[in-house]
Amino acid sequence: MRSVLALALTLVLFALGARLLRHERDVPGALAHPGGSLAVLAAAKGSLLPAGTVPGGVETMSSAILIGDSILRFEENRAGLRAAWVDAALELRGHERFQLAEADGRRACATFLDGLPLGSTLVLASTGAFAAAPEDVAGLLANLGARSSARELASASVSWAWIGRRSRGGWVALAEGVSTESGVVLAWVLHADGAGAGDASDFVRVEARGRVEVALEDELDCADRTEDVVRVDGAPVGGVRLPAIFVPPRPKQGGHRSVVWDQVPLGSEPRFTGAIGLRDGAWAQSDGARFELWVDATSVHTETLDPRAPPRSWLPWNVDLAPFAARKVRIELRVEPLGHGSADLALWGKPLLVYRAD
Secondary structure, X not given: OHHHHHHHHHHHHHHHOOEEXXXXXXXXXXXXXXXXXXXXEEEEEOOOOOOEEOOOOOOEEOOEEEEOOEEEEOOOOOOEEXXXXXXXXXXXXXXXXXXXXXXXXXXXXXXXXXXXXXXXXXXXXXXXXXXOOHHHHHHHHHHHOOOOOHHHHXXXXXXXXXXXXXXXXXXXXXXXXXXXXXXXXXXXXXXXXXXXXXXXXXXXXXXXXXXXXXXXXXXXXXXXXXXXXXXXXXXXXXXXXXXXXXXXXXXXXXXXXXXXXXXXXXXXXXXXXXXXXXXXXXXXXXXXXXXXXXXXXXXXXXXXXXXXXXXXXXXXXXXXXXXXXXOEXXXXXXXXXXXXXOOOOEEEEEEEEXXXXX
């Protein structure tokens, strides 16, 4: 019942337009919480995993924390543990980021937890790589009374979210979720009088099911790439904007440029979908470029964009990866200039890995 109510309030907040907070300094004061309650949602997603599904619905969410009418999204420096805390009066007081794979990050996290006052509610969500070894997170899990194992959280790719309240006896878990197959989304409603805090906590180990998608433009933090290969939210090709991976020109060095992911899990019926293009404004100066998709050591699809040949628009891709089903593979997106390359503003538009998780 609590999850259903939290979902309903969360969707209302989305419909009304929540405030988007991107940095630790952008912390509001009092938040509206009619009836003395506050909706909380925590979404966590490990590297190269599909986004989690909102409880009771079909919508998916990547790494984010929603507190009342504010959304804390993690788009830059994604890897690590994100934390937000709400005081006993249901006011959002702050949010932080911790790198638990580093000793300084673990010490900072422990100090942060110890400093939170009684009655505080803590919301945690992992994103990207979580920690380096089980011993890195064992102390944190013991302090929180978490039910996930340290070995689980030390996996190469894991999603973990936790919501709890600090009492005189220590931290009391309200909800917790973990998965090595998918993202995790928790929903909860906080009450100013502490109602529900003493109930048995909700714990879920999420398994991926059905058709899932992995948006590669959101996975650059775990890719082998140069720093100037970046995600762009609305790259225009032929006036149509898509989220994309931008591969800038390389006129002097020559050769191709690549974005590479290792140990990418694929389920059954895998496909690569997306589109390729040269950014508007580049067609007149470009000599053209060759786009290639490599899986392991195999070139599975190639297309050449010739700026002299219309139309100058996104070219869709839909590539069958059936020979690589149910494996962990190496994915490479490669761009090679056909001439000098100085104006090849190459774009991989909305690149997705799609498969069935059975």
